[in-house]
Every structure is written in C-alpha cells, then in structure tokens.
Amino acid sequence: MSLSAQVRLRLGELDLGVDLDVDEQAPVAIVGPNGAGKTTFLRALAGLVPLDAGRVSVGGTVVEDPAGQIRLAPEERGLGVVFQEPRLFDHLSALENVAFGLRARGVSRNEARARAEAWLERVGLPQVARMRPRQLSGGQAQRVALARALVTEPAVLLLDEPLAAVDMSARAELRHLLRQELKRYPGVRIVVTHDPVEAAALAERLVVIEEGRVTQDGLLVEVTAHPRSRWVADMVGLNLWEGTASGTSVRVGADATVVTADPLEGSVFVSFRPNAVTLHRRRPEGSARNVWCLQVQELNPTGDRARLRLGGPVTLVAEVTAGAVSELSLADGGTVWASVKATDLVAYPV
Amino acid sequence: MRSRPTTVLLAALAASSLALAGCGSSSPTASSTTSTTAGSSPSTAAPITGSLDVFAAASLTGAFNSAKTTLARANPGLNLTYNFAGSNTLVTQIQQGAPADVFASADTKNMDKLVAAGLVDTPVTFARNKLEIAVAPGNPKHITGLADLAKPGVTVVLEAPGVPAGDYARAVLASQHITVRPKSLETDVKSALVKVTSGEADATVVYVTDVAAAGSAVTGVAVPDSLQPTITYPIAVVKATKNHAAAQAFVDSAVSGAVQKALEAAGFLPPQ
Amino acid sequence: MAFAAGAVVMIVLPLIGLLQRVSWSTLLSDLSAHDAFVALRLSLEVSLGALAIALVFGLPLAWILARHRFPGRALLRGLVTLPMVLPPVVGGIALLYAFGRRGLAGQVIYDLTGWRFVFNTSGAMLAAAFVSMPFLIVTAEASFRSMDRRGEEAAATLGASPAYRFRRVTLPAVAPALAAGAALSWARALGEFGATITFAGNLPGSTQTTPLLIYLDIESGHEATALALSLVLLLVSLGVLVGLRDRWLGNP
Numbered sequence: 001m002s003l004s005a006q007v008r009l010r011l012g013e014l015d016l017g018v019d020l021d022v023d024e025q026a027p028v029a030i031v032g033p034n035g036a037g038k039t040t041f042l043r044a045l046a047g048l049v050p051l052d053a054g055r056v057s058v059g060g061t062v063v064e065d066p067a068g069q070i071r072l073a074p075e076e077r078g079l080g081v082v083f084q085e086p087r088l089f090d091h092l093s094a095l096e097n098v099a100f101g102l103r104a105r106g107v108s109r110n111e112a113r114a115r116a117e118a119w120l121e122r123v124g125l126p127q128v129a130r131m132r133p134r135q136l137s138g139g140q141a142q143r144v145a146l147a148r149a150l151v152t153e154p155a156v157l158l159l160d161e162p163l164a165a166v167d168m169s170a171r172a173e174l175r176h177l178l179r180q181e182l183k184r185y186p187g188v189r190i191v192v193t194h195d196p197v198e199a200a201a202l203a204e205r206l207v208v209i210e211e212g213r214v215t216q217d218g219l220l221v222e223v224t225a226h227p228r229s230r231w232v233a234d235m236v237g238l239n240l241w242e243g244t245a246s247g248t249s250v251r252v253g254a255d256a257t258v259v260t261a262d263p264l265e266g267s268v269f270v271s272f273r274p275n276a277v278t279l280h281r282r283r284p285e286g287s288a289r290n291v292w293c294l295q296v297q298e299l300n301p302t303g304d305r306a307r308l309r310l311g312g313p314v315t316l317v318a319e320v321t322a323g324a325v326s327e328l329s330l331a332d333g334g335t336v337w338a339s340v341k342a343t344d345l346v347a348y349p350v
Numbered sequence: 351m352r353s354r355p356t357t358v359l360l361a362a363l364a365a366s367s368l369a370l371a372g373c374g375s376s377s378p379t380a381s382s383t384t385s386t387t388a389g390s391s392p393s394t395a396a397p398i399t400g401s402l403d404v405f406a407a408a409s410l411t412g413a414f415n416s417a418k419t420t421l422a423r424a425n426p427g428l429n430l431t432y433n434f435a436g437s438n439t440l441v442t443q444i445q446q447g448a449p450a451d452v453f454a455s456a457d458t459k460n461m462d463k464l465v466a467a468g469l470v471d472t473p474v475t476f477a478r479n480k481l482e483i484a485v486a487p488g489n490p491k492h493i494t495g496l497a498d499l500a501k502p503g504v505t506v507v508l509e510a511p512g513v514p515a516g517d518y519a520r521a522v523l524a525s526q527h528i529t530v531r532p533k534s535l536e537t538d539v540k541s542a543l544v545k546v547t548s549g550e551a552d553a554t555v556v557y558v559t560d561v562a563a564a565g566s567a568v569t570g571v572a573v574p575d576s577l578q579p580t581i582t583y584p585i586a587v588v589k590a591t592k593n594h595a596a597a598q599a600f601v602d603s604a605v606s607g608a609v610q611k612a613l614e615a616a617g618f619l620p621p622q
Numbered sequence: 623m624a625f626a627a628g629a630v631v632m633i634v635l636p637l638i639g640l641l642q643r644v645s646w647s648t649l650l651s652d653l654s655a656h657d658a659f660v661a662l663r664l665s666l667e668v669s670l671g672a673l674a675i676a677l678v679f680g681l682p683l684a685w686i687l688a689r690h691r692f693p694g695r696a697l698l699r700g701l702v703t704l705p706m707v708l709p710p711v712v713g714g715i716a717l718l719y720a721f722g723r724r725g726l727a728g729q730v731i732y733d734l735t736g737w738r739f740v741f742n743t744s745g746a747m748l749a750a751a752f753v754s755m756p757f758l759i760v761t762a763e764a765s766f767r768s769m770d771r772r773g774e775e776a777a778a779t780l781g782a783s784p785a786y787r788f789r790r791v792t793l794p795a796v797a798p799a800l801a802a803g804a805a806l807s808w809a810r811a812l813g814e815f816g817a818t819i820t821f822a823g824n825l826p827g828s829t830q831t832t833p834l835l836i837y838l839d840i841e842s843g844h845e846a847t848a849l850a851l852s853l854v855l856l857l858v859s860l861g862v863l864v865g866l867r868d869r870w871l872g873n874p
Contacts, residue, residue: 046779074778081779087772091794100790101780152781438841505741510824512842533741534823535830537838541820544715549724550740550823 001155003188006054007044016040016212022205027182027189029203029220031196033231037212038192039084042158045190046081047074058156058188075104080154084161086141088133094144095120095129101152119147123177139170143177150181157182159191163198175201196235200224208232226348227271239277239316241270242350250347256313258340259289260347267350274307276344277318280337281328291339299332301325310338398599399427403449405440406432407456407583409479409539410613412563414454417603417612424608428596436538437461437514444469444588451591452600454583457514461584473586476604478619480578481518482558483571484546491552493571496523499530499553507542507551510535515542518579519555526577543568557581562617583618637856644853645846652850657826657835662854665812665832668743672750672811673804676758679751680807681800684759685788688766699763706756713752714820721748721821745822746829750811757810761803765796805866809859 002023009016016037022028030038043049045056047064050071056064058079063072080101088097098116103109120126123143133141142162149157162178163171179201182189193199199206199220206223208216208231215229227233233240243252245264251257252270260270278284284291294310306325308318318338330336398421406414411434418430433440433450437460444450444464453470455461464470485493491504499506508530509516516535523530533551536542539560545551547567561570585604587597603609605621614620645652652658687699705713721728721739732738739745773795777787793800815833822829824838832851839848 048775048778073784074775075781075783078781079779081776083772083776085772087776089773089777089791089794091797100777100782104777104780104782104786104790148780436841438843507741507823510838510842512838512844532825534825535838536824537819537834537841544718544820545740545823548718548722550718550722550738 001059001187003045003056003058003156003190005041005045005056007041007051007056008053009040009044009049009051011040011049014040014212016044018209018212018214020207020214020217022188022190024186024188026204027185027191027202028205028207029199030190030192030207030209031194031199031235032209032215034194036209038194038209039160041209042081042160042190042192045156046079046158047072047077077156078154079156079158080149080152082142082146082149082157082159082162085165086133086138086145088136088141088144088148090133093130093132094125094136097133097144098148098151101148105152115151116147119151120144123147123181137170138166139174142166142174146178146181150185154187156188157185157190159189161192161194163193163195178202196224226269226346228269228350233271238271238273241314243268243270245347248342253314256292258314258345259342260345261343262347264347264349268347269350270345270347272340272345274317274319276340277316277320278339279308279318279320279324279328279330280339283337284339290342290345291337293335294338296330296332296334296336299325299330306330310336316340397425397427398596399425400593400596401429402431402451402593402596402600404430404432404452404454404600405444405448405450405588406434406452406454407437407440408434409456409557409559410434410454410583413559413613413616413618414609416615417609420608420612421603430600438512449590450588451593451597452585453588454585454604456583458582458584459514461586464586464588468589470586470588473584474601474605475582475621476585476601476610477583477613477621479557479559479581479583480575480619481515481522481555481573481581482561483553483573484543484556484561484564484568485553485571486546486549487566487569489569489571493553495571496526496528496555496573496577499523499555500528505550505552506530506532507534507536507545507554508532509539509542510537513538514581515539515556518581522573522577522579559617582621640849640852640856643845644849648846649850649853652847653854655847657830658847658851660827661830661832661835661851664743664746664827664830665855668746668750668818668831669808669811669814671743671747672754672814673758673808675747675751676755676807676811677804680755680759681762684762685766687759688763702759703756705753710753710814710816711820714749714817714822717749717752717817717821721745740821741823741825741829743822743828746818746831749817749821750814750831753814753817754807754811758803758807761806762796762800765799765803766792769795801866805862809863812855812859 002021004021006019007016014035014037018037018041030041032038040049044051051064051066053066055062058077062068062070063077064070089100092100095113095116098119099112102112102115117126117129120129123146125140125143128136128140128144136144163175166174175198182191182202191202204220206216206218206220207214208223208229210229210231216223216232223232224236227236227238227240230240241252243250245266245268247263248260249257250260250268250270258270292313294312296308297311298309300307301322304322305319306322308320308330310316310318316338328336404414414432421428421430437455437457440453441460441463444453445467453461453464454476461473465473483493483496483499485491493499493504498504508519511517534545536545539556542554542556543560543564546554547564558570561568585601587594587601591597600609610620683702687695718725718740720726723729723732723738723740728739739748773791774787777791782790813833815837818829818831819834824830824834832855836848836851839845839851
C-alpha cells in the first residue's frame, strides 16, 4: 500500500499545490507555519475538501481525479483520521465510539464490541468503556479517538495536529502513545504538526509546506541539519543565511563575507547553531575570521542560558550562558563582538 | 357597559337628533334634501343624523350593505356602521356592553335573550326567509326534494346544532321522517355552501337568500311551502343607544323603507 | 424589564380571564358530555397524525433546505413558511382546491382509489399538518444548519454511509431541537381550527376536533362546556411545552 497525491486546490486565500508520495516504510510528518495549507492538504486526502485538479490514489486505486470525474466519498476511501479535537460522538459511550467504524462497516455488534474493548485496552483506557465523552479528560478523549480510527485498520492513517488541543500535562504521555502506535502501525501514516518536537518524536520523514507549496522533503535528520527556509531554520533553532559562494568564502550580505570549511560555488545556504557563536567585550585576537561588531536587538534569558538577537552587517541569534551575559554586561541596545569558527558553519547548495 | 370616550358629546348629539326627529321638520339639512327614498312612511321622511351602530346577523350582510348607499344619499348627516356576525356572538357582545344602537337577529331565540335581559325595546319582525336545497349547478344528482337527501350516494352537509339554518332543516326533515346522515355539520350557511360549490357535497339546506346570493355557483331546489318553517328576523332598538331617533328610524326603514327594499331585492320575504 | 412584563401581561392576562370564567363546580360534568370526550380523543389522534405527516415529509425537506444548494432554495424556504401567515380559513380553501374531490391532486386520487380527504379524519390530519408542518421544518432546518458538522465528518472518515451518519450521528445531535420543534408543531396542530373546518368539515367522531366543538359550543351558547374544553387543551399543551421544552432546551 502506498499513497500518491497531487493536490491542486484553491480555498479562500490558500492556493494549494502539493505533490506527495508516501509508502508504509515510516511515518511522515507534515510541518509548516499556520495557514500554509497542511490541514487542508490532509482534508483533501480524506475527501473532506474537493480537489480542483490533480489526483489522489491509495494503493494504486484512484480515489479522486477531477479530470476523470472520479471522486470517492470519505467513507469509500478506507482511511482513518484523527482530528485535532477528538470529535467523539457525545451520545455514545467511549466503547460505542470506538466500535462505531466497525458497526458502520457492518461488523456484528458482538465482534465490534470485542475489538473495540481490545483497542481501548491498548490505548490504556479499559476503565472508561462505559463513560460518555463529556466525562473524559482531553487526553483520554484523544486516546479514544485514536483507538476509534485504528480499530478499522485503515490503509492510510491521517493525524491532524493530534496533540494541539491536549493539555500540556497530558501531552507527553499521549505523544509517547502516539509514537508507539505510529511506529508499529503497518499502513501509510501521515501526521500534521506545527511542533518540531512532535515531528521529531513521531516521524522519520519530514515534509515542509509553506504557503501551499512543499519547500523541503526529506529524512528528519537531513531536514533539521540543512534548513532551506527561514521558517525551518527557526523551527529547528538554527541560524540560516543565503549567499553566494566562491570557494570557502561566502558573501552573505552587502558588507559581509563569511569563511566556511568546505569549498562551494554559486548560491548556497549557510547554517550554524546559536551556541556556536562566541561573544567578546573587545575584538578577539587569533584565528577566528568570522568576526563582527553587532548591536543587541533582543535579549531573552532562559534559565541558565540566554538567547540574543544581534544585528549589524549580519543578523544572527547567539546562545550563551547566563554567566557570560553578566560578565559582558550585555543589555538591549548595547554592542558586542561576535565570532563563529569556520568549522561551525555548514554550507550547502540551494 | 359602554366605554366610548366621547359619551357626553354623543349624548348631546343624540338629544338634538331626537328633537329633530320628533319635530319632523325645519332641520337645516332637510331643506337641501329632496329625497323621499329613505322610506315611504311619513315618520321616516326626516333625515336620520348622527352616528349609528347596527349589529346585524351575518346573513343580512348583502342586503344591509346595499341599503347603506341609499341611506347615505338620503341622510348626509348619518354616520352608519355595521357589525356583522353570528346572532349568538352579537348577543354576547351586546351583553358585554358593546356600543350597539340596533340589533337585527336571524332568529327569535337570540333576540329573546336580549328581551329577557331588558337590553332592547320590543322587537318587530322585519323579514322572513325560506329554506331551499342547494345543489351543484345543473343538479347532476337529480335531487327533486328533501326525500332525495336520504338517498345513498348523495353526500349531504348540514349546519351544526345551534346554527339556525341547521336546526330548521333538521326539524323539517324530522317532521317528514327523512333520515339524513350529513357528512359534516358546518358552522354556518356560507361554509355549507362552499362544500357544495367546491364539489365535496352534493347538497345542503340553506336559505333562499343564500342560494340567490350564490348566483350561478349553485342551483336551488325548492322546499314546498307546506313544509316551510316560520323563519322570522326580528329587529329592535338597543335600550342603551345614545341616538334613539336614528335607531328607531333604521328599524322603521327595515320594516318598510329603503332597507326593506334591499332585503326584498336579496330574496327575503316581507314581514307581513 | 417593563416591556418583558408587558409581554407576560399580554399573554397571561387573557388566560387568567378565561380561567376565572371556568365553571369549576360543573367542570367534570361539562367534560363528560359525549361529544366532548369524542372530540378530545379525536384531537389527540389528529394532532399526532399531523405530527407524523410533518415528520415523514417535513424532515427530509428541512434537511434538503439546510444542506443542499439549488436554484430556488430561498424561494422554497419562504414558501414552506407561508402557512404560518396565511389565514387558516384561506389555507382550508386552498386545500380544497388541491386535495378536494375536484382538486388538483384530490381528483386524481379520488378517481384512482375512491379515497377522499374531505369529511374524513385523514382530511383533518392533512389540514392540521398543513398549518403545523412549517413549525417543524423551520426548527429542524435551523438545527440541521447550525449543528456542529465535525461529528459527521468524523463519521464519514470512519466509513459511515450518508444514511448511517444521519441515523447515528446527525439525528442524535439535533434530537433536542427536533423534539422542541415537534412539540411546537404538535401544539399548533392541536389548536388548529380554521383550515380544518373549511377543508375537512365538522362531524363528531370523524372531523370534529376539540377547537371546532369549542367554537360551536360558544356559538350555540354552551359556554361552560367550551371553557372546560379550552382548559383541557391549555393544560395539555402547557404540560408538553413547559415540561419537554425545558428538558430539551433549557438544560444544555
């Protein structure tokens, strides 16, 4: 089984054009800023939003193709969806909620109950079987919703921000459960999230959607190490510059050139970790060649560390110890010397 | 009781018109009016003035309204208004103090209630009516008399008990030992006629005046005179009237004046 | 506040006026008159029949009006509420033209089957349904339209067909509003007078519902029976509207 989608649709401000092929090898996380079209893409796969053009096929069967006048209803696509909010049926007990999909497919009452019970147990909630959704906590309700989607054993499992509406306190536990279930689930698994921690925990492949387009698609380690957009760099907490390379020298601004370890030619991205930045009271002596005098634009202490946004010939985020902040008597509006070793700069072609 | 805000003014008006009616001459408007159509009796020759509320049975609607034009022409100072409803409703209204000057009833039973309560002057009969069978135009079921109403296959509606036309019809049928099973007991003659004109019922029993008013929508089949009940319409001045002269003039006109002419034109029989 | 009190006075005072004229000592004997009992039983039958008609035909229409876009929808939406503003007597005449023995549809039905609505309990039900169905349609349409659709989406992704979704998800979700609409519609059918008398006729046991008997009792001077019957109608409707409406709508 695999999923192949070329989704073209307009919905309000959104102009969505996303191509994606997903197999059963590993869970895929779709990330991107708010309003980028992640959820709409997922809803289009599920048949809840019609395509303007393109095609969606599941396991070789075309489920939607506007040009070919094909459009299967959501219930005919054999997929499971976990929504951001649990969307449990208020008038049914937790057990009946889980059994719903089986009953809808004509499974006998007894068998549906038995399988639903097994799934409630598997998500750790055998005791809530007879309870109504209103009596469940947010985390419990989302577990029931997960069991309800999984019990029908769909070929494709879609999760739309499954943790976003859950309390902070219940989130870690639920994330752990999701990670476990997604890992062992044998179908196509796609989870939409805006949270990099969640993406890292749940998926091995990362697809970035920005403004309705895929901007990056690759293994988690690959994408997080080599961000190709400001949003991705922010998400993974890296500094990112775009520039023109000539050997180990990269021009990243009108008055700024940096030196990297590996030689490249042409348009490149340069990224580095904020904690690779060293700050000095005076211009440092020695080997570091990437040195600038910058102004402190923003100072954010976080525990024993502090993040600083610095501006000048280049713009970057630096992370230093709280001790360094007081030692250098750093404050908003002050100036400081910043240096980065060439070996800490990662350059890669655009 | 009466609740008009302008009681005093109207009382004065009534008093003056009473005086005029009593004199029977020298009214300022009399000289400008040459009409004698208001009535043949000398007592009604003088114009009627002031405002006059006549409470009349619904079956009198057509006749009374056509008389209004004539009355208005002969009596420029008259402000005549009608209140048409079922006789029983009108009795209730007058008992509750509605501002009526004249009450014209479709039956003596309802008039007697007001007489017994001392609310009206002595009533006089101003019209009579006859029963008639109303059937679909052209009489497709070939109904020739009351006996045909009992035939199987003939759908008959009558008026409900308490509705005078229905009570009269039941009495006549009973006297002839004719057993009719009506499909419906209508609330009034008009809705009984609708059942015939719409084709739902084949026949009903109403007044000759109703058949006349319905025109070509129904055909009338006569009920022999020997079987006709006494159907009389009494009229009386309401004692609480503030315009007794005008009220009495209207009663007189109903007995033998312009209103009587309109009644005859509508098919009512004269009082005799 | 003062205006709200005005509304209460306008509605409640006439009812109090009615109550103070009821002859309590003879209430039971007034009601035990044969016609009164027959009329009350027929009213129950006719109002429930009208409710059944409204549910069977009105619900699908409410669904279509709420969930489907088609040309003329706004017009249709207005049309179905017309019986609410049409004088019931006119409604009765209109029903005669449509379902009478010579009516547009009535003639076809009569010629084919010999069935007639007029002078028949089914006619009284039809007349009551005609005037009361809009109350159900309007309420049901509003609830179908305003309900949270996310449950239906979830059900669809779980493999539930449209019919299964409607039965297991949509109906339970709108049940409280639907029940309130049904109660309102039923109460309107119970009090129906004008269309019934014009269309169905008036015969004890087949078309003479309680409001018709009340009218005739008043017209023929049997005020005590009329008031006693009115009291029963009022109490029954009040019981249903207060009890059920509060349970369904008052306690979310």
